[in-house]
Amino acid sequence: MDALAHLIDLISRHAPIDGIHSTPVAGVSLVRSAAPTMPMPVVYEPTLCLIAQGRKQVVAGTASYVYDAATYLVASVDIPVMGSVIEASATTPYLCLVLDLDMAVLSELAMRHPASLEQPAQPGASIELNTTTAELLDAAVRLARLLDTPADIEALAPLTIREILYRLLTASGHGALRQMAKADSRLNQIAKAIAWLRAHYHEPCRIDAIADIAGMSRSTFHAHFKAVTSMSPLAFRSQLRLQEARRLMVAEALDAAGAGFRVGYESPSQFSRDYVRMFGLPPVKDAGRLRT
Known part of the structure; x- marks a missing residue:
């Protein structure tokens, strides 16, 4: 064999x-x-x-x-x-x-x-x-x-x-x-910002503040973040929010408005638009399909 x-x-x-x-x-x-x-x-x-x-x-x-x-x-x-x-x-x-x-x-x-x-x-x-x-x-x-x-x-x-x-x-x-594997590398600096975003994705945040966590200027941070993740910091945060909102609707039976609010969305319509863009269906239909 x-x-x-x-x-x-x-x-x-x-x-x-x-x-x-x-x-x-x-x-x-x-x-x-x-x-x-x-x-x-x-x-x-x-x-x-x-x-x-x-x-x-x-x-x-x-x-x-x-x-x-x-x-x-x-x-x-x-x-x-x-x-x-x-x-x-x-x-x-x-x-x-x-x-x-x-x-x-x-x-x-x-x-x-x-x-x-x-x-x-x-x-x-x-x-x-x-x-x-x-x-x-x-x-x-x-x-x-x-x-x-x-x-x-x-x-x-x-x-x-x-x-x-x-x-x-x-x-x-x-x-x-x-x-x-190198503590002082640019990638490790970006990893610090990613860790912060994962822990605080539901909170409002300014790009300048996240760039400070990475120890970079705003423009340098944005360029390096996109090179590493293939998305902007705000798009990265949106993916984290939408993934968690989907889990809340399926696993904890929250409605769309409640799930969107829990993950940091202030506007239900913006939450719905972003959700459709990522998952292809409105939140209620997608969650219902997954439950069945």
């Missing part, structure tokens, strides 16, 4: 039904879908998504990313996206291994193994695609195989995860990930 077939077998056995499955390995989850899915909003935290079977599309702002078993996705900062499985069936379901990135370990590895070429000072996009190498796939298989031998997880999982992070850090094309 080759490495990819082995990974497919492991994920299939440990994620036997559709959904996101946590595992005994800290920071590792498995995803399965036996059919294509509608675009759904989610906030990616620093993450590796390694597909074993199927295909997925992720849209962040104006940027779109399509990846499969030949390529993997890395998100280096918290970012709201719309994600959809676009290739899956009952006989060949979408299967994916997701690993939360440990930034402390990445920072240590970045210091121990500096880049062979000088990295650009300007931050790149927070989502990057790269070719799945045999070495990365082999490490992912060994990590997933630990699910068959739970007694080995405590001793071996940290070593295997460290190897995976090393593979990501030393792969070409991951300038953003290496920048994120």
